[in-house]
Amino acid sequence: MxxxxxxxxxxxxxxxxxxxxxxxxxxxxxxxxxxxxxxxxxxxxxxxxxxxxxxxxxxxxxxxxxxxxxxxxxxxxxxxxxxxxxxxxxxxxxxxxxxxxxxxxxxxxxxxxxxxxxxxxxxxxxxxxxxxxxxxxxxxxxxxxxxxxxxxxxxxxxxxxxxxxxxxxxxxxxxxxxxxxxxxxxxxxxxxxxxxxxxxxxxxxxxxxxxxxxxxDYLAAKASVKELEKPTVIAGATWKDVWYLPYGNSWQGRLIEDAGGSYIYKETQGSGSLSYSMETVLKDAQTADYWIAPSQYTSYSQMLADNKSYELFQAFEEKKLYTFALRQGATGGVIYYESAAMRPDLVLQDLITIFHSEPGENRELHFFDPLTD
Known part of the structure; x- marks a missing residue:
């Protein structure tokens, strides 16, 4: 502060x-x-x-x-x-x-x-x-x-x-x-x-x-996916052996649901972050379809270097991880941290594109990118 x-x-x-x-x-x-x-x-x-x-x-x-x-x-x-x-x-x-x-x-x-x-x-x-x-x-x-x-x-x-x-x-x-x-x-x-x-x-x-x-724009995007099938979604990553994730009623949890995703921990409520062990998240989310915002990780190799257990997740194996950490300003500031709160319509559009695009589609993303190798 x-x-x-x-x-x-x-x-x-x-x-x-x-x-x-x-x-x-x-x-x-x-x-x-x-x-x-x-x-x-x-x-x-x-x-x-x-x-x-x-x-x-x-x-x-x-x-x-x-x-x-x-x-x-x-x-x-x-x-x-x-x-x-x-x-x-x-x-x-x-x-x-x-x-x-x-x-x-x-x-x-x-x-x-x-x-x-x-x-x-x-x-x-x-x-x-x-x-x-x-x-x-x-x-x-x-x-x-x-x-x-x-x-x-x-x-x-x-x-x-x-x-x-x-x-x-x-x-x-x-x-x-x-x-x-x-x-x-x-x-x-x-x-x-x-x-x-x-x-x-x-x-x-x-x-x-x-x-x-x-x-x-937000409400129109939300309505556009209302009848679509909902892929399962996990978020976050470990820090010092603790996996931090958003609550289901949080800003991030609401965005995942409004984008037509089914957040693994959507039933949880609270403020701050959920904190679970790797074993708990693996049990609950091993077969999740998508993995959003894995902390500051930008590549699969970074993640494996920190914890080999990440490769046990289906989303990791199928390379369906998306990060906001790759997009930075001229002096290294993360654009998502600055702009996402004021532009939830663009965040929602990104998540809809990630969850519901057909193979081969190349829609523009505003904040997120696939992890690099």
Whole structure:
């Protein structure tokens, strides 16, 4: 996670303290809410229009959180509000990059931790031109440089409630938006966070239009395979003798099912990852038809060098493994990690192509590739 501090400004302290409570609206009762904007899939935020701007409520800003955080965005900002459109933004995760690209606001990014992870060609032009400050590694952010940038807003994320530097930053008056897109379990729920980015740049209509198109394409692709036979699918790989896989109700599990696949562990529910032994997965999934996203492996020879037992799986023997790790940006960032959350329609199209193409068909893939030898 990336963290910053700034000059103390006591007038902001009471505002941000009031934001972090069970009924944040009590702190701004003088502001009239005029409408509630539609949020169809995402569970992590709510949006309302208020006089001259928007009210954003972040629900459960990190896993297992019971907190609610609120930010008001105004075109003519009062003390304690965030002025929109945002002109200077710091982001902390590559998943924050695609919304900037889709909304054509890439020039607003002024800082990012370890810019080599960013793959977007549009954003790399700004980075290469020196317009985006590299703020260092995630846990060692250059605080002096961050202070000098004077951002209008920092988009962060929380793994848990232990976020002391974010809290110090809020006390100091720098607005922080906790982005919880990565906790959404529905694929379209993750993509729907573009609506949050839309209000930052006062581009509500554009953001809703982009999401509506992604949703329409996703649902059309899902419907196209509804009546087809479902091949069985396994995912993941071992790390230090433990095989990590997505839960059946997870983002990845939902994508496999919506693509017309039958995920071996589709009945499981939870957050995080399943963790099984090689023996358990071999018993459950030895005859699975396809194997998706085998960790960072890009070749069959790599896998065999690590564990000869992989060759016992039917999908391995028939060379039906597909990886996202081969597609990287100019500086080594994995494109899937950056863009897949915002483009579940393209991920779904890839999986449908993998599961349901006829032999000899050569359909375009956006994120996945067959493993090399």
């Amino acid at each position: 990336d963290k910053w501090t700034f000059l103390a400004c006591s007038i902001f302290i009471s505002f941000f303290l009031s934001c972090k409570n069970e009924n944040p609206a009590d702190s701004s009762t003088e502001i009239r809410v005029t409408d509630t904007l539609e949020v169809k899939y995402a569970k992590g935020f709510d949006l309302k229009t208020i006089d001259g701007g928007y009210r954003l409520t972040i629900n459960n800003p990190w896993p297992s959180s019971t907190d609610t955080l609120q930010l008001d965005f105004h075109r003519i900002a009062n003390i304690g509000d965030v002025n929109i459109p945002i002109k200077k933004l710091i982001a902390t995760s590559t998943t924050h990059i695609p919304p900037l690209v889709l909304l054509q606001e890439t020039e607003k990014l002024i800082g990012f931790p370890d810019t080599d992870y960013i793959s977007s060609p549009e954003m790399r032009k700004h980075i290469d031109a020196g317009d985006v400050e590299d703020l260092g590694a995630n846990e060692e952010v250059n605080l002096e440089r961050t202070i000098a940038l004077v951002p209008d807003l920092v988009i962060g994320y929380g793994i848990d409630a232990d976020n002391p530097t974010y809290e110090r930053m809020m006390y100091a008056g720098i607005p922080v938006l906790y982005n919880g897109d990565w906790t959404e379990q529905h694929p379209l729920g993750r993509a729907e966070w573009i609506k949050v980015f839309g209000i930052l740049f006062d581009k509500e209509k554009e953001a809703f239009d982009i999401f509506n198109q992604i949703e329409a």
